[in-house]
Amino acid sequence: MIAIDALMVCLDLSDIDIKLVAFARSICERLTVRKVYFVHNIKVYELSDEFKEWFGDVDLLSEVEGSIQDIVAEQFGNVTDHEVLVSEEPNTEVILANLVKRYRVQLTILGKKMSDKSTGALGSKLLRVLPCSMLVFPETARLDIQKVLVPIDFSDTSVHALRLSKNLSDQSNLQLEIMHVYRLPRQFFPLISEEKAVKKAVEIVKKKFADLQKKHQEIANVPYTLVRAANKSIAERITLHLEKGGHDLLVLGLKGNNPLPSLSLGSVPTEMYNTDIKVPLWLVYSGDVIKQAT
Known part of the structure; x- marks a missing residue:
């Protein structure tokens, strides 16, 4: 809770x-x-x-x-x-x-x-x-929140944001969706066909999701979406998915790696903050990061 x-x-x-x-x-x-x-x-x-x-x-x-x-x-x-x-x-x-x-x-x-x-x-x-x-x-945001999107990169900070989002959705009866944006290693083209590269990338990410679900069984039934970045940034793909999916809240984890007193947002949260999205943006520091900062 x-x-x-x-x-x-x-x-x-x-x-x-x-x-x-x-x-x-x-x-x-x-x-x-x-x-x-x-x-x-x-x-x-x-x-x-x-x-x-x-x-x-x-x-x-x-x-x-x-x-x-x-x-x-x-x-x-x-x-x-x-x-x-x-x-x-x-x-x-x-x-x-x-x-x-x-x-x-x-x-x-x-x-x-x-x-x-x-x-x-x-x-x-x-x-x-x-x-x-x-x-x-x-x-321009609405007060009523029904659907939550939490993009993850499998880092500890994004997993923390995911678990908080799951608690939030359970506590408030909200719909929760996980999203992961992946990139292909373009330096290997045309040595490897793009079709094979996409297949391999999806296979690897699905394995990561399976491992994550085993470790945190409370998220096992949460739907997730895999999106290829292609010619857009991760933040741009998140923005497009927000608009397409009709989400009401975006949750992102923050790293906090910089020396005090500054805290580190990370490139994706920074870009998302500077984008004119129409939904609330919850930027989450873990408890450990907060303790280090205070």
Whole structure:
């Protein structure tokens, strides 16, 4: 069973905040979440002189806190214990990383606007500095989740993401599909026919799946799909499969091999984050990685 002691929701006072708070509510209704922190950091130095002249000595922190509390009251209610935290610090990444460590946050929800509206620079930074798993919610995503896709490469990190996804699907009665994207060793063509190479590659991957199912019998009946990368990247193949399969959530494991304080996303999760997908993206660090980072 998935139990989250502390969940953090990052708000930016834009229209997406309402969806993020409502999404947090849906998570709390599906999973055991003990406390939720709704957070926002005010960068006072970014306020224009015109703003300061118009509003004078207004208590901006209290005003922002009140605005967020109104949204939380309307969209979240009293589903579980929660708290609104508003700060005034020059560096948002630092203050949020400190909150994660102070309150032992296990999962952070982060909104993501489409690329034509935002560069996503802050989100990219947060993904690398927050010592916890991240759930990225695009502004076009639906709140209701019924079908989950978890791509794996048979590494320990992807297997961890798969087992979490299986727990999630069992706990919330969701459909789960495993996906693996494989490449052919093109340097051997035309010495080996492409048909034989594809047959051999599929044979090898199926053997890996069989071994994985023997080791983790709880995933033995989960359907899996093999997709050849061909002339596209792994992330592009995942995106196409998401659109074709009508999935509502994508789960990816994160490696965390880089020296602290940075955490390593890996090339595929990074590319997926920078893609305008329309489903939430759950980027999962294992517990061991989190311990090393804190």
